Amino acid sequence: MRCVSTRGGTPVTLCEAIAKGLAPDGGLYVPELLPRVSITVGALELSGVAQQLLAPYFVGEPLPLEDICRSAFTFDAPMTALGDDFLLELFHGPTAAFKDFGARFLAESLSRLGVTQTILVATSGDTGAAVAAAFHQRPNLRVVILYPKGRVSARQAHQLGAFGGNVHAFRVNGTFDDCQRMVKAALADEGLKSSLGSANSISLGRLLPQMAYFAAAASRSGGELNVVIPTGNLGNALACLMAKQMGLPIGRVVLATNANRVLPDFLHTGKYEARPSIATLANAMDVGAPSNVERLQSWKLSPEADWVDDAAIRQTIVRTWKDHRVAICPHTACGVEVLRRLKEQGATGRWAVAATAHPAKFETIVEPLIGQRVPVPAALQELLDRDSNAEPLPPTEAALIARLGSAV
Numbered sequence: 001m002r003c004v005s006t007r008g009g010t011p012v013t014l015c016e017a018i019a020k021g022l023a024p025d026g027g028l029y030v031p032e033l034l035p036r037v038s039i040t041v042g043a044l045e046l047s048g049v050a051q052q053l054l055a056p057y058f059v060g061e062p063l064p065l066e067d068i069c070r071s072a073f074t075f076d077a078p079m080t081a082l083g084d085d086f087l088l089e090l091f092h093g094p095t096a097a098f099k100d101f102g103a104r105f106l107a108e109s110l111s112r113l114g115v116t117q118t119i120l121v122a123t124s125g126d127t128g129a130a131v132a133a134a135f136h137q138r139p140n141l142r143v144v145i146l147y148p149k150g151r152v153s154a155r156q157a158h159q160l161g162a163f164g165g166n167v168h169a170f171r172v173n174g175t176f177d178d179c180q181r182m183v184k185a186a187l188a189d190e191g192l193k194s195s196l197g198s199a200n201s202i203s204l205g206r207l208l209p210q211m212a213y214f215a216a217a218a219s220r221s222g223g224e225l226n227v228v229i230p231t232g233n234l235g236n237a238l239a240c241l242m243a244k245q246m247g248l249p250i251g252r253v254v255l256a257t258n259a260n261r262v263l264p265d266f267l268h269t270g271k272y273e274a275r276p277s278i279a280t281l282a283n284a285m286d287v288g289a290p291s292n293v294e295r296l297q298s299w300k301l302s303p304e305a306d307w308v309d310d311a312a313i314r315q316t317i318v319r320t321w322k323d324h325r326v327a328i329c330p331h332t333a334c335g336v337e338v339l340r341r342l343k344e345q346g347a348t349g350r351w352a353v354a355a356t357a358h359p360a361k362f363e364t365i366v367e368p369l370i371g372q373r374v375p376v377p378a379a380l381q382e383l384l385d386r387d388s389n390a391e392p393l394p395p396t397e398a399a400l401i402a403r404l405g406s407a408v
């Protein structure tokens, strides 16, 4: 399918858009249209749902969609009960956060396209690990990760530095927004840009596959499913809105941010105002300048939104444990709290909250609150048992460009 930049210009093929990441004019690629599909889910596994859903986008593209889906979707996204509502558990992949789905699909696609690239990733926590795991040991592909020092959990930091080989981690003395700005500058650098690629949530190769679990959840639930999505840069939320636009039985889509309330404010006032990011307990959502807003605007999609401060995140983790004996991560807690408010205001119907990460990734926050150890998933434990190395880097574009120039 042809894709265009949110800022206009000449269309490219989907494969070109996936290989490029960011459009040359600085805009974000979007498919020219969101085709309506009707999916027969039945007993299909997630990889089968993904195939049906994504097929219209891959018509005429030189990529074997079926193989890619089978290799990328090797774990499920189950719905589990939370009282009368549901958690859509998106954390059963190798790095225990939803980003494994998109990162694995992108890595499979770039490998099969024969791309030789250094993938540059700014991460506020989970992206870097998911991308590192997905690209680790792939020939012709390297990963360079930038993360804000002290703003990711100890386990997240350990994960980022635990891969080695073709994965290099930089610990930046700054914020996530600094990391993102540095990555953008390097991707635009004349001397470097031909050898660099991106894998942030702006990449269509990550965005498209994320539709699959919302489509599967909605289709399997036998009625319209309303969804609350913890969000920072709208990756997951856009995927859900796109699946809805494609005709899947999805009702209300409600964004839940942390105290970085740019999105709720934008949706309430109609005015987009980026701000410096604030450090919160839900650190993977500490985004002050959510670039994906450009896609929201280009499709004229309209979610609802609310925001949750750190005190409410703590209370929600405690309450969810007390009421349901379910441990949730701080990001998921934002969603659970927003759903509680919605129901207090009379919301009805079937509701699911996207559970974006496993609580064991944020054990220093979750365990003291619930007074329990959170068992660590096996894949995560395996990474934590390895040595971990990251190189310090000042928060400037020049520092990154110089370092990349001298071969990492």
Ligand SMILES: *Cc1c(COP(=O)(O)O)cnc(C)c1O
Binding pocket: 097, 098, 099, 125, 126, 127, 201, 230, 231, 232, 233, 234, 235, 236, 237, 284, 285, 331, 332, 356, 357
């Ligand atoms: C990345 C991340 C988010 C926010 O992702 P979006 O890009 O806004 O969809 C939320 N929770 C966790 C655990 C994350 O890793």
